[in-house]
Amino acid sequence: METLSYRHATARRASGTKNIALVGVVASCNLEVLVERVLPDTECEVAISTAAEGFGKVWEAVVADFVERRSPGGLRLSINDGGARPDTVSLRLAQAVRTIEEDAS
């Protein structure tokens, strides 16, 4: 297993009032993303645990692109990865932010 962690400054806070959301599942070529609103509004952290070792550069690029597109200020995203492709990771990250930004029901 390899663990990776990336911390970024963000332009703005992720909207909404929910404090937690969970998307995805740990299965082959899939991943789960647990997103928690626990950081200052101008920060974001993505922590990854993956069985596919040696892909740090790809993760770094995918996470940087995600932060630039979504500005997930205040969020910590924790990933358990089952060997997902970068496009799947991007979609799950976007889904995670979209889910926590929904109005609390």
Place this chain on the structure above:
Amino acid sequence: MSAAPAIIARDARSWYEASARQRIDALLDASTFVEFIGPEQRETSPHLALFDLPEQFDDGMVVGHGTLDGNPVFVAAQEGRFMGGAFGEVHGAKLTGLLRAARDTKSIPVLILFDTGGVRLQEANAGELAIAEIMRAVLEARTAGTPVVGLIGGRAGCYGGGALVAGCCSALAISEQGRLAVSGPEVIETNRGVEEFDSKDRALVWRTMGGKHRRLIGAVERFVDDTVADFRAAAVELIATAPAFGADVLAAEQARLEQRIAQFGTCIDAVDVWKAEGVPDPEAIPAMPAQPFIALADTIRRTRHDAR
């Protein structure tokens, strides 16, 4: 400009396609579910790291409470896509704890949304112990007056230790997709040879382990269509009609099973069982849609369940 695709109504959603969390959300009254030991607590398996395998934050088991038709229920759901919904140490302990909490209430029912291949091989001893603990907890809950109802309709079916637990429940509902058996197709083929059971023969698998056969042979109380609404209706009904539990019920169940093996023990295929049971046109059963099948099953004497 074409209209936006219609979003499938909550009640019409497929149980088979839904995740564990989606099933709970759709089954219970809206926004009433409260989770115990949620994913944010990161109560993950202590064994998977030894095998260099990824963990899941909820270990594939979601437990909590909510209301169903306005009445309080405990609910547990397995995520069949994570390690085949298999029982590990934490996965099992969450269900054991839920059942013991329900037992202590002496009334509030438990729904178990099965979706499992059985014990997780990477933590086999802990998983086997978990099955034993869960079976005891189910029987203690029922003895105390708490119905335990199982719903089976997921991708992984309900196999191995999961089937043993299901066999201890007050009542079961199953869909066509929900298979119920202790030994799975590949296990039987590996141990007894392809002549005994060809696991690649999907028609054989479905008519031997699938929901229709389990309904006709009396292993489950209700056959339902693969929708959230049908599973909810069955859950409400089975909770309301769950029988009391005691030594006399177990004796009746033992007698029922003995009679079953006496009547069908020499049948070599499920179709033979249905024929012996007097089902008209048994060859037509596998292709029959859900509603006509439910109507037919209700006319078969054997499926009246007076034991369990």
